[in-house]
Structures are given as C-alpha cells and as structure tokens.
Amino acid sequence: MKKENKVGSWxxxxxxxxxxxxxxxxxxxxxxxxxxILVLIGLIVGLLNIADAEAHSFLLSGAVLxxxxxxxxxxxxxxxxxxxxxxxxxxxxxxxxxxxxIRNVFTMAKN
Numbered sequence: 001m002k003k004e005n006k007v008g009s010w011x012x013x014x015x016x017x018x019x020x021x022x023x024x025x026x027x028x029x030x031x032x033x034x035x036x037i038l039v040l041i042g043l044i045v046g047l048l049n050i051a052d053a054e055a056h057s058f059l060l061s062g063a064v065l066x067x068x069x070x071x072x073x074x075x076x077x078x079x080x081x082x083x084x085x086x087x088x089x090x091x092x093x094x095x096x097x098x099x100x101x102i103r104n105v106f107t108m109a110k111n
Contacts, residue, residue, distance in 0.1 A: 007044070007048050008044065008045055008047070008048030008049025008050070009049060011041050011044040011045050011048065011049060012045045012049050014041065015038065015041035015042060015044075015045060015092045016089075016092065018037070018038065018041065018092075019038055019085070019088040019089050019091065019092045020085055020088065020089075022034050022038070022088050023081070023084040023085030023086070023087065023088035023089070024081060024084070024085060025084075026084060027080075027084050027087065028084065028087050028088040028091055029087050029091070034088075035091055038088060038091035038092045039091055039092075039094075039095050041092060042091065042092045042093060042094065042095035042096040042099075043095045043096070043099060045092070045096040046095060046096035046097070046098065046099025046100050046103075047099055049096075050096075050100045050103075052103075052104075052107055055100055055103065055104045055107070056104075058097070058100050059097065059100055059101055059104065062093055062096065062097035062100065063097065065089065065093050066090060066093055066094055066097060069086040069087075069089050069090045069093070070086075070090060072086050073086040073087050073090070
C-alpha cells in the first residue's frame with residue numbers, strides 16, 4: 001500500500017469517527033475550529049484516498065450521502081443530536097466529494 005493511501009485511509013477513518021463524535025457534542029456549523037478540522041480532513045480524503053478507479057463509486061456514494069445528510073438534517077430538527085451528526089458528516093464529505101469530482105473531470109478531459 002502506498003504511503004498516500006495509508007494517510008488517506010487513516011484520514012477517512014479518523015474523519016468519520018471525529019465527525020460523529022463532534023456531531024454528538026454539538027452543532028459543528030457554529031464552531032469554526034471544528035468545522036475547519038472536518039473540512040481539512042475531507043480535503044485530505046479527497047486528495048489522497050480515492051484512486052481514479054474508485055472515483056465513480058465514491059462520487060455516487062458521496063452524492064447520496066450528501067443529499068441524504070442534507071435532507072435528513074432539515075427533517076431531523078426535532079432530534080438535535082442526529083441533526084448535528086448529519087451536519088458534521090456533511091462538513092467531512094462535501095469537500096472530499098468536490099475534490100474527487102474535480103479530479104474526475106480533469107481525468108475525463110485529459111482522455
């Protein structure tokens with residue numbers, strides 16, 4: 001396994017666990033430090049963890065996760081803890097999905 005893959009894999013695992021934990025602690029979107037950490041980890045995941053062969057699957061899964069989390073966060077206002085976890089997951093997966101989508105577009109354009 002390449003070193004970048006290890007870093008990306010660990011970033012994904014740590015980011016996911018951190019997003020859930022931070023979401024359980026409160027609203028990530030109102031805390032700039034927590035939000036910044038999740039966004040940075042999401043960027044690392046998008047840059048280092050997703051190979052070109054995995055891009056299509058990741059983009060499909062990422063899009064579904066983003067849509068479900070976004071819609072779920074709007075619906076789950078009555079369950080604040082779940083709402084906060086969904087927002088934290090969005091903070092992690094939106095930048096990762098954007099990076100992979102941009103890389104995928106460049107790869108398609110190059111070919």
